[in-house]
Amino acid sequence: MARAAWRWERRPWWWPSRRPTGRRPSKQPTGWWTDSRRGHPSGRRRSSREGRSGSRGRCPCPGEAVSYHHPPPPPSYCGYCGGPLTERWVEAEGRQRLVCPQGHISYLNPKVIVSVIVEEEGKVLLLRRAIEPRRGYWTFPGGYMEIDESVEECARRESREETGLELELLGLVGIFSRPAPDGPGIVSIVFRGRIVGGKLRPGHEVLEARFVPTDAIPWDELAYDTTRQALESYLAQRGSPIVRP
Numbered sequence: 001m002a003r004a005a006w007r008w009e010r011r012p013w014w015w016p017s018r019r020p021t022g023r024r025p026s027k028q029p030t031g032w033w034t035d036s037r038r039g040h041p042s043g044r045r046r047s048s049r050e051g052r053s054g055s056r057g058r059c060p061c062p063g064e065a066v067s068y069h070h071p072p073p074p075p076s077y078c079g080y081c082g083g084p085l086t087e088r089w090v091e092a093e094g095r096q097r098l099v100c101p102q103g104h105i106s107y108l109n110p111k112v113i114v115s116v117i118v119e120e121e122g123k124v125l126l127l128r129r130a131i132e133p134r135r136g137y138w139t140f141p142g143g144y145m146e147i148d149e150s151v152e153e154c155a156r157r158e159s160r161e162e163t164g165l166e167l168e169l170l171g172l173v174g175i176f177s178r179p180a181p182d183g184p185g186i187v188s189i190v191f192r193g194r195i196v197g198g199k200l201r202p203g204h205e206v207l208e209a210r211f212v213p214t215d216a217i218p219w220d221e222l223a224y225d226t227t228r229q230a231l232e233s234y235l236a237q238r239g240s241p242i243v244r245p
């Protein structure tokens with residue numbers, strides 16, 4: 001298939017919101033793969049001047065400092081060799097990709113969030129968020145999965161950090177998604193769980209923790225669509241009616 005010439009005006013939705021300046025961005029991959037014991041695949045070390053850049057992650061919505069509900073900006077440089085990434089048609093995959101001069105493809109994949117609906121005496125544990133995005137809205141314990149843990153480990157760790165509770169996971173409620181470009185590009189995995197230890201002690205990301213009867217769930221004050229979908233699935237699986245106050 002013929003490839004149209006690159007034009008800024010026809011950039012895809014995930015392209016950085018500013019024109020490229022030609023200046024090398026102060027951005028290098030960080031994480032376990034840059035651990036000195038493992039070494040970066042490129043063999044390159046980060047210099048002290050290279051930190052996280054500020055402006056590229058800004059949200060296009062007025063008044064919002066950081067992009068939370070849009071996909072994050074894509075990388076400018078290859079994570080394997082450090083070469084500049086350009087948008088190219090990859091025939092074998094049938095879509096546009098970010099490719100470096102050496103042919104490494106930088107895939108843009110969703111992030112995984114793992115959460116738990118904690119049951120106790122017919123009630124569910126809801127947390128009111130103390131942090132943006134959606135500060136003041138209700139959700140359940142959960143968060144971003146780390147690359148070196150399983151989904152079950154993530155569910156128990158996030159619950160421990162946010163509530164102080166040790167959980168036993170009872171089963172899967174469901175898997176929900178908020179794809180880009182309307183959402184941030186997220187896959188949300190939600191378990192059912194019960195308390196097996198610890199004490200309810202909300203963490204710094206939580207304004208308030210409350211066990212809520214299932215007929216008093218604040219449907220209009222839930223943080224995300226996926227929060228609502230998961231609670232609806234959970235109630236349907238329990239055979240409980242959905243009561244909207």
Ligand SMILES: [Zn+2]
Nearest residue numbers: 078081100104
């Ligand atoms: Zn490369």
